[in-house]
Amino acid sequence: MPVRTARASAAQSAVRYTADPELLRRQDPQIAEVIAGETARQTGAVQLIAAENFTSPAVLAALGSPLVNKYAEGYPGARHHGGCEIVDAAERIAVDRARALFGAEHANVQPHSGSSAVLAAYAALLRPGDTVLAMGLPYGGHLTHGSPANFSGRWFDFVGYGTDRETGLIDYGEVRRLARTRRPKAIVCGSISYPRHPDYALFREIADEAGAVLIADTGHPMGLIAGGAAPSPVPYADVVCATTHKVLRGPRGGMILCGEETAGRIDRAVFPFTQGGAQMNTVAAKAVAFGEAAAPAFAAYAHRVVANARVLAAGLEAEGFTVLTGGTDTHLIVVDPEPLGVDGRTARGRLAACGLVPDTCALPYGAGCGLRLGTAAVTTQGMGEPEMARIAVLCAAALYAEGDAVRTLRAEAAELAGRFPPYPG
Numbered sequence: 001m002p003v004r005t006a007r008a009s010a011a012q013s014a015v016r017y018t019a020d021p022e023l024l025r026r027q028d029p030q031i032a033e034v035i036a037g038e039t040a041r042q043t044g045a046v047q048l049i050a051a052e053n054f055t056s057p058a059v060l061a062a063l064g065s066p067l068v069n070k071y072a073e074g075y076p077g078a079r080h081h082g083g084c085e086i087v088d089a090a091e092r093i094a095v096d097r098a099r100a101l102f103g104a105e106h107a108n109v110q111p112h113s114g115s116s117a118v119l120a121a122y123a124a125l126l127r128p129g130d131t132v133l134a135m136g137l138p139y140g141g142h143l144t145h146g147s148p149a150n151f152s153g154r155w156f157d158f159v160g161y162g163t164d165r166e167t168g169l170i171d172y173g174e175v176r177r178l179a180r181t182r183r184p185k186a187i188v189c190g191s192i193s194y195p196r197h198p199d200y201a202l203f204r205e206i207a208d209e210a211g212a213v214l215i216a217d218t219g220h221p222m223g224l225i226a227g228g229a230a231p232s233p234v235p236y237a238d239v240v241c242a243t244t245h246k247v248l249r250g251p252r253g254g255m256i257l258c259g260e261e262t263a264g265r266i267d268r269a270v271f272p273f274t275q276g277g278a279q280m281n282t283v284a285a286k287a288v289a290f291g292e293a294a295a296p297a298f299a300a301y302a303h304r305v306v307a308n309a310r311v312l313a314a315g316l317e318a319e320g321f322t323v324l325t326g327g328t329d330t331h332l333i334v335v336d337p338e339p340l341g342v343d344g345r346t347a348r349g350r351l352a353a354c355g356l357v358p359d360t361c362a363l364p365y366g367a368g369c370g371l372r373l374g375t376a377a378v379t380t381q382g383m384g385e386p387e388m389a390r391i392a393v394l395c396a397a398a399l400y401a402e403g404d405a406v407r408t409l410r411a412e413a414a415e416l417a418g419r420f421p422p423y424p425g
């Protein structure tokens with residue numbers, strides 16, 4: 001058989017092998033049961049967790065491929081293991097696609113997660129004990145932005161900026177004042193729940209005034225940026241950290257973008273400083289996701305995600321929830337259900353009982369916890385504005401539902417999700 005044909009047929013049998021659920025069911029029915037149960041859970045309810053999405057079958061195929069078997073410490077062309085010439089191609093493709101997609105000089109696609117990407121960025125640019133200015137956790141900062149329970153809060157001196165009490169928008173006056181008085185070595189912009197676009201140009205200006213480096217942690221909006229539905233931090237930030245699994249719709253993982261002058265430090269900070277061998281199946285799956293995100297259909301998707309979020313936010317406001325910042329520019333919405341007489345944690349439980357799955361998040365100014373909802377997953381399923389309006393009504397009804405009303409709402413949520421299967425066929 002010619003080499004080309006042999007390779008193609010081997011690749012096909014790999015895809016057949018990995019796509020065969022019966023194989024796992026025969027060998028390990030216990031785990032097959034778990035996977036079937038989780039698949040049913042994901043597809044049988046309305047998934048509103050802002051950090052989640054449904055990857056494509058192609059991304060799943062790359063994740064479940066024999067690339068998982070390959071050890072590949074180092075970088076393409078400079079590995080500590082033999083036999084890396086094929087997986088090198090996967091990483092080169094992923095890097096080239098990431099650079100093209102985001103207009104970056106350099107991309108590192110090896111971080112195992114968003115947190116690993118941030119850890120590597122800090123390792124590349126900071127020394128333990130350095131002062132870092134980032135969004136405070138009650139305002140939407142991530143654990144890696146100075147939580148005492150995280151390496152960031154233990155190893156660095158974090159100073160938190162917040163949002164304006166009235167508008168909910170980043171208080172840039174406070175950012176500037178803290179940058180001037182605390183002289184941080186780095187400023188971090190990015191959040192897990194801020195629903196508006198950060199002003200990257202202003203962050204750059206403030207960082208320059210303070211002599212700080214600017215790290216954009218765009219774990220959440222990276223897919224919107226890829227699709228042209230959110231501004232890019234790439235022209236402004238020294239380093240951009242991101243996840244690949246949220247709106248971007250790739251495999252669970254992280255990535256880092258930066259300029260040529262920082263590239264060597266970033267690469268060494270990822271490997272060997274903070275990680276070992278890259279997960280080559282995930283790297284290949286990232287390449288697939290970047291390829292998908294470069295297609296015009298993805299830009300349309302990203303814009304639909306935002307349009308859907310705006311309709312959902314308006315609907316929730318009309319139902320009596322307080323919508324932080326008065327709406328959204330992104331895929332995520334933060335609401336306080338308190339005016340409806342329910343705290344965030346209770347609200348999440350009641351929504352979940354009715355087949356609506358959001359998560360909770362901190363609210364600024366000691367206001368307890370709110371609900372964070374996102375439209376990335378439901379938009380991938382094909383839901384549009386009428387469905388968002390209906391989901392807002394269902395969310396409000398779920399807060400007070402009991403007995404039969406819970407069953408009725410749950411059935412409607414299941415019917416809605418069932419009409420938009422993420423993996424049809």
Ligand SMILES: Cc1ncc(COP(=O)(O)O)c(C=O)c1O
Binds near residue numbers: 115
């Ligand atoms: C801004 C930000 N940074 C970092 C992370 C961490 O990502 P991961 O959970 O992949 O470590 C997240 C994930 O929620 C995030 O939103």
